[in-house]
Amino acid sequence: MPATEPRVIVALDFPRVESALDLLGRLDPGRCRVKIGKELFTRAGPALVERVVRDGFDVFLDLKFHDIPNTVAAACAAAADLGVWMVNVHASGGPAMLAAARARLDQLDQPPLLIAVTVLTSLDAADLAAVGCPGEPADRVLQLARLAQTAGLDGIVCSPREAGGVREALGPAFRLVTPGVRPASAAQGDQKRVMTPAQAVAAGADFLVVGRPVTGAADPMAALSAIEAELASVGPAGDRSVSPAAS
């Protein structure tokens, strides 16, 4: 992606809609993207998504669809109707579900980017074993990333720790969206597989999803600026000169 494209996606995870609107009013659509996830969507609904799109933001609608193929395909179409830039589904929904979502969005002139969540960044190897998937998160991420690429998805969500391996295996055009991003001074919270912003980009991440390090900071705009400054220090790393088709 071009080095000038905003890499940071601010996760608007707030218990009050007013708090999200307050931060949005201070953000610049040319500077960052925003993510509307389950918390804000459940409180404010599609009308808020449409409003944020109207305000000029690229919106990642993070509802992590995971259901039977027909239901997920229809939900993706509904998300696209809101004008969002990116939607996500769980890769573990399987090949037919991924293919159905892809086929449905392919009917549109300007579909949003379709991204598959691989292994949640809050899980480590012990958590995976507890749900019947023993092994290293990196191996499972790569397996699910291959599945997503084969089904024609535009990229995946993974932790920055797996970005390097996936990038090497699946090439420069496959979008890597990484939450689990923590500036060195930030609390890890419930995230188990994390890296700093600079490390994430150096590893090959295209987009960094950042929530609490910005939204929970005493001065969110200063926290965002510090992340941007850290990314600027990485230079052109990650600039693989691939233009996102749908951005």
Ligand SMILES: O=C(O)c1cc(=O)[nH]c(=O)n1[C@@H]1O[C@H](COP(=O)(O)O)[C@@H](O)[C@H]1O
């Ligand atoms: O799909 C996501 O965005 C996502 C996937 C994942 O594996 N881990 C993950 O943290 N996320 C989201 O990314 C955001 C991370 O927020 P912070 O941990 O506060 O930076 C949250 O909104 C999560 O819902």
